[in-house]
Amino acid sequence: MQIHVYDTYVKAKDGHTMHFDVFTSIKDDKKAVEYAKQWLTSIGENEAVVTSKECSFCHSQGAPDHVVDEINKSGFYIYKMEGCQ
Numbered sequence: 001m002q003i004h005v006y007d008t009y010v011k012a013k014d015g016h017t018m019h020f021d022v023f024t025s026i027k028d029d030k031k032a033v034e035y036a037k038q039w040l041t042s043i044g045e046n047e048a049v050v051t052s053k054e055c056s057f058c059h060s061q062g063a064p065d066h067v068v069d070e071i072n073k074s075g076f077y078i079y080k081m082e083g084c085q
Contacts, residue, residue, distance in 0.1 A: 001025060001062070001063050001068045001071070002025075002060055002061070002062060002063075003023045003024065003025060003060065003061060003062070003063040003067065003068075003071065003077075004023070004024050004025070004026065004027040004032075004057065004059075004060050005021050005022075005023055005057075005058045005059050005060065005061065005079075006021060006022040006023075006024070006029075006032040006036070006055050006056060006057055006058060007019075007021055007055075007056055007057075007058040008020050008021060008022055008036050008050070008054055008055040008056075009054055010036070010040065010045070010048040010049065010050055010054050010055075011048060011049070012045055012048065012083065013044075013045060013047060013048075016083050017082070017083050018045070018048070018082070018083040018084050019081040019082040019083060019084070020036075020039075020078055020079060020080050020081055020084050021058070021078070021079040021081070022035050022036050022039075022055060022076055022077075022078060023063065023067055023071060023076060023077040023078075023079060024071065024075070024076050025071050025072075025075075027057065027060070029052050029055075029056075029057060030052075031075075031076075032055055032057070032076075033050055033051060033052060033055045035075065035076035035078075036050045036054075036055045036078075037050050038076075039076075039078045063077075
């Protein structure tokens, strides 16, 4: 499966920066922002500002099976990097 990667940086409640990627099966900037907000809400960061400025398309690539499985189940996969819970 070809996935689309949205590079995302947001400020957490305590002021630190969270850096993560949103992986999706369709290249849709608005959906990627929605998925980022959904995930942030699930970890208690629902106040974080996420727009296409903070969550922007980066590139497309292949994906391993566990990522494809999660995208098929939820519509997206979050790849956590710096400052994520």
